[in-house]
Amino acid sequence: MVRRATACAGFLLGTSLASLLLTVARAESPTELVIWGVWNREGWRKCFDEFERQHPGIRLVTSASGGRMDEQKLMCGIAGGAPPDCINQDRFSIGGWAARGAFLPLDDLIERDQGQPDAVRPEDFYKACWEEVVYQGRVYGIPINTDDRALYYNEALLRQAGYVDAQGKVVPPRTWNELKAYAVKLTERDASGKITRIGFIPNYGNSWLYLYAWQNGGEFMSPDGLRCTLDAPANVQALQYVADVYDALGGAEEVNGFAASFQTGELDPFLIGKVAMVINGNWHLEAIARYKPDLRFGVVPAPVPEGREPITWSGGFSWAIPQGARHTEEAWEFVKFMNSMEAGRLDSAAEHAYARSWGRTYVPWMYANRRTNEMAFAEFAPKQGRLNEYLRLFIDLMPASRFRPVTPVGQLLWDQHARAMDTAVYHEQTPEQAMAAGAKEVQKQLDLLAEESTGRPVSWPAVALGSLLLVALASAVAYPFLRRRLTSSPGGRREAWAGYAFASPWLIGFLIFTGGPVVVSLVLSFCRYDVLHAPRFTGIDNYQTLLAEDPLFWKSLGNTWFMVLGVPIGMAIGLGVAMLLNSAVRGLTVYRTIYYMPAIVPTVASSILWMWVLNPQHGLINRGLAALSVGGPNWLTDAAWSKPSIILMGLWGAGQGMIIWLAGLKGIPQTYYEAAEIDGAGPLRRFTAITLPMLTPYIFFSTIMGIIGTFQIFNQAYIMTQGGPVDSTLYYVYYLFNNGFRYFKMGYASALAWVLFWIILALTLVQLKLSKRWVHYDQ
Numbered sequence: 039m040v041r042r043a044t045a046c047a048g049f050l051l052g053t054s055l056a057s058l059l060l061t062v063a064r065a066e067s068p069t070e071l072v073i074w075g076v077w078n079r080e081g082w083r084k085c086f087d088e089f090e091r092q093h094p095g096i097r098l099v100t101s102a103s104g105g106r107m108d109e110q111k112l113m114c115g116i117a118g119g120a121p122p123d124c125i126n127q128d129r130f131s132i133g134g135w136a137a138r139g140a141f142l143p144l145d146d147l148i149e150r151d152q153g154q155p156d157a158v159r160p161e162d163f164y165k166a167c168w169e170e171v172v173y174q175g176r177v178y179g180i181p182i183n184t185d186d187r188a189l190y191y192n193e194a195l196l197r198q199a200g201y202v203d204a205q206g207k208v209v210p211p212r213t214w215n216e217l218k219a220y221a222v223k224l225t226e227r228d229a230s231g232k233i234t235r236i237g238f239i240p241n242y243g244n245s246w247l248y249l250y251a252w253q254n255g256g257e258f259m260s261p262d263g264l265r266c267t268l269d270a271p272a273n274v275q276a277l278q279y280v281a282d283v284y285d286a287l288g289g290a291e292e293v294n295g296f297a298a299s300f301q302t303g304e305l306d307p308f309l310i311g312k313v314a315m316v317i318n319g320n321w322h323l324e325a326i327a328r329y330k331p332d333l334r335f336g337v338v339p340a341p342v343p344e345g346r347e348p349i350t351w352s353g354g355f356s357w358a359i360p361q362g363a364r365h366t367e368e369a370w371e372f373v374k375f376m377n378s379m380e381a382g383r384l385d386s387a388a389e390h391a392y393a394r395s396w397g398r399t400y401v402p403w404m405y406a407n408r409r410t411n412e413m414a415f416a417e418f419a420p421k422q423g424r425l426n427e428y429l430r431l432f433i434d435l436m437p438a439s440r441f442r443p444v445t446p447v448g449q450l451l452w453d454q455h456a457r458a459m460d461t462a463v464y465h466e467q468t469p470e471q472a473m474a475a476g477a478k479e480v481q482k483q484l485d486l487l488a489e490e491s492t493g494r495p496v497s498w499p500a501v502a503l504g505s506l507l508l509v510a511l512a513s514a515v516a517y518p519f520l521r522r523r524l525t526s527s528p529g530g531r532r533e534a535w536a537g538y539a540f541a542s543p544w545l546i547g548f549l550i551f552t553g554g555p556v557v558v559s560l561v562l563s564f565c566r567y568d569v570l571h572a573p574r575f576t577g578i579d580n581y582q583t584l585l586a587e588d589p590l591f592w593k594s595l596g597n598t599w600f601m602v603l604g605v606p607i608g609m610a611i612g613l614g615v616a617m618l619l620n621s622a623v624r625g626l627t628v629y630r631t632i633y634y635m636p637a638i639v640p641t642v643a644s645s646i647l648w649m650w651v652l653n654p655q656h657g658l659i660n661r662g663l664a665a666l667s668v669g670g671p672n673w674l675t676d677a678a679w680s681k682p683s684i685i686l687m688g689l690w691g692a693g694q695g696m697i698i699w700l701a702g703l704k705g706i707p708q709t710y711y712e713a714a715e716i717d718g719a720g721p722l723r724r725f726t727a728i729t730l731p732m733l734t735p736y737i738f739f740s741t742i743m744g745i746i747g748t749f750q751i752f753n754q755a756y757i758m759t760q761g762g763p764v765d766s767t768l769y770y771v772y773y774l775f776n777n778g779f780r781y782f783k784m785g786y787a788s789a790l791a792w793v794l795f796w797i798i799l800a801l802t803l804v805q806l807k808l809s810k811r812w813v814h815y816d817q
Contacts, residue, residue, distance in 0.1 A: 068097040072123045075103075075126030076100040080388045080392040081389040084388040089375050109780060112135075124359055127355060141179065142361055144177045144180065145176055163407055166352045166441045171356050182376070184406045185403075186432055190318055191314065208336060212338070214279055221315070237287070251272060267477070269477040280459060281462050291672050298653055309326065320404055352439035353442070357372075383414075401420065412433075455476060460762055495574055501557065563785060568782040581793075593768060597769050598748065609695060645754055654670065738809050741805060742802055745798070777790065
């Protein structure tokens, strides 16, 4: 008894001591502050180290992913209850996230610390930067950096074209009319009429329609944020000007075909003289300093309509604290430090030293904090020369800067403004029609957000109960069949029980992890749901909208149907290759490997490869056609050729189907061919009378799988074309993805997914029904 008591006391004492040590260790361990969206920037690493030195109780855990423009990770983090403590977020998206309750308002923290030396003071920031993080009167982010845009021009090319004054000084364009005239005169073509150098491209660099509309006095949202004014007359006039410039240069197809050959880095078209003028941001100064420091160039405010003052457009990033962050106070200390003059000096000094270590001239980025920005310019910018002069110009333009509208539909507004520009410059619609269509779509979403409280909350217990009842009903229907199997014979009963027992883990996993999400997606298809808020039941509204009110639904469906043409073409090529490899030739294994290799190349790699192959200027295909004195199309930049281009790319992977065809050909008895040959049948007759009938099961399988795969095409549009030009590659699943993960319309995306399911199911059932007439399984 004494031994037992002693052992028990020792166990309890040891357990208590271990618990105490664990508690002490936890108390002494530093707080882990999770930061998302961190750039690979030498200056930031120095700042992070200094912050940890000054705050020994905090350890920073950083991630390059999330934040910035990675909507998916942030949305999943907040919805899953595991958001970061702080995030580097693209400033234009702050309003949209704030409208959904994703970020904490910072007003109380800002007001609380106003008397402290490290306080965040709104007056220290450029007005455009600060107002871009304010939504409905509350602050949801602290601006980090900023940028603005101006016109870069190649002095040598303008001088060569005669654009000089009496003193021999180059005269850049100042107005829209001058810019258009300069663009045409500075454009050069070869003997065949192809562009070899272009004067200016309205949407190359970083301008977009936003800048032209603001220059013309336009606005995209009403002051109260409730009405989209995308189709305002000033905006339409700006779009008309953009379309006119494209037409004067030969049309959008030709211009964008030429631009498809543009590269970055040291091969940037402005640096190598392929583009004479470009509207770009202050960051382009750093590219010039790194890759072409001897370039003779100039920078002026972007040309404006006659009689108007110069206007620029700024953007940048901000620190924000998500809802549900575990360490709000520590995150706020981090944000204040990163906004301080001390951090700005550390960042600039580290970046300056890093650039000098590589023998480069350092051009500081622009801080959103004016005091920090002036410090960086005074202490770290080049002391003289063009880089100093033009960086000063960009800084001086900031008071005339505009910013993207702060609205919960910011991403949709951006996409619709880009779509309007695309359709107008390609003359699919007039500027008035294009802008009116875009305004209608944005206004529709604004109206829905204004009615956010409509619909009943979803009762998930009721959904779970209904799902269990369905499972029970299915089990009751299947029970007679199972009972016959289990009672057929003693041996069969044991085997059946064993089989079901072994299959039960998969069946349970399927019901929970596959069947559950399927049921949830079906319920969500009848709801309005943005992931961050509870879904609300709205009946068949989503289905009614996509079938009767959404032209892009039908457009994306039509684009996807067109791609089905690639299924029989791919099958024919795969069968042809298989028949060639089915012959007795030396090195057959090597040939099979060569033909199959494209099928295992990652989609991203093959997409990038084919973007080069299909390049209108320097691509492999057009070079081959040029050798035959045949002019090649613009492929991916031409709405008529974009879908055939992707079909052509898909044929490269026909080797995957070749394996199936080879298996089918090997299964055909040679005696059939021998008998047919004795009867006098030629090769074509043997193919049509023996090979094809015997391969019908493989044709049937390949057709079904090919159509299913085609209706799920996504990667090519996401990587290569982003749905353009003129929505010609806006495929169904890509459109579904945009609605779910860019516009946060998960309910609508779920409805699109279920429509796709029924389409694929219907096509499969039709093929199964028709297969009885032409598929032959007996050999």
